[in-house]
Structure formats: C-alpha cells, structure tokens
Amino acid sequence: MTAPALAERPQERLRRYSPDALSTTELLAVLAGGDVTPAGRVLERFRGSLRDMGRAESPELETVDGIGPATAGRILAALALGRRLAAEPAYTTSRIRSPADVFGRLGPKLRDARQEQFWTLYLDTQAGVIRERCLTVGLLNSSLVHPREVFGPAIALRAASVILAHNHPSGDPEPSPEDVAVTCQLVESGRLLGIPVRDHVVIGDRAFVSLRERGVC
Known part of the structure; x- marks a missing residue:
C-alpha cells in the first residue's frame, strides 16, 4: 500500500489550513505522530468524548493499541492546555460581579476534576481578581480548609475580600452540610479579620450554587 499524499496527512493539513479544519481524529493523529489509526482507536475507547479522555490517566490511554506513554502524555497535556485556555479570563475584565462570573472562570478547570478542589479568589476593592489559588485537593472539611490557609495569602496580597469555590x-x-459548615467558619474568620467572604460557589458539571444566594451565614 502506498503512503498517502502529503496533503492528506494531518500534520500537512494543519500547516496548510488551520486546526479548525481538522477532525478530532486528525487532531489526535497529530499528537500520535500522524497515524490516524491509533487516534481513531483512542477516540472510540472514550466514546468520542474528549471530556472523558481528559478525565483519564496515562495508563488508561496506554491500554489502547498504538498509544504509548509519550503519546498518552502529549494527549493529556493538550487536553489540559485546552481546559486552561477555556478558563482563561478575557483581558477586558477580571472583575467578579456575580456567581456566574466565578463559574465562568473556574468551571472549565473544575468540572471534570476527579477530586474536590478548594479554590480562593482574592479580590481588590473593585472586585477585580488579584490572584486565584487552589488551596486543597480532597474531601472538603473544616480540618482540611483552615482559615489561615485562606486568609494568610489574603493579608499578604492586601486583598479587600475573597470568594471561595x-x-x-x-x-x-447541591451544597452538603460540610460545605455549609466550612463556609460559616470562614465567613466568621473573615469578619474578625476585616476581609469579608463575598460568596462560596459550589461548581457542578453544568451548574453552580451560590451559598450567599442561598442565605448561608
């Protein structure tokens, strides 16, 4: 069998046109060294879902025939970059005006995470984001999320307020009783320090809940 024409190869199509001109299989093939066969297999393995693929770990991708550790690493790295691109705020604004802004900023990072991640947004007096930080990974509880972990950076950054997520x-x-307990503890700590907690947003797949809108604390 003769090799396909250069114009038919995913790498060449990428150069001649743009990434948007390539199918998902062809984009994966670029990461797999140009071979569409293992690219098609790995896409089939995850039922055509890039989100499912992004949740996987390298050994799971390596079970697909033709996908070795290096290719699996490139695929996972590309999907991680895509999530970060989706989460990157527009340069026109970094202000948080509503819980929807929190969801728009952090949702792409967190919706497919396999473990709970606790983030804090540190805000200036105009509700602009000074910095965002992931403080803990694991089940949310009051022993894991200590006020000093939240408010230590707030003091160092001279933040006017914080938003939890x-x-x-x-x-x-839907918030759990532990979510509510942690929120109340941190809200009270913020009152004492003069750094108010403006909200705690719980992020799901395609939805979110604002504990402030729920009237918690």
Missing part, C-alpha cells in the same frame, strides 16, 4: 466531582452542585 470548590467542585463536586459528582456533577451535582
């Missing part, structure tokens, strides 16, 4: 890997953003 974490994800539910189940996809259901």
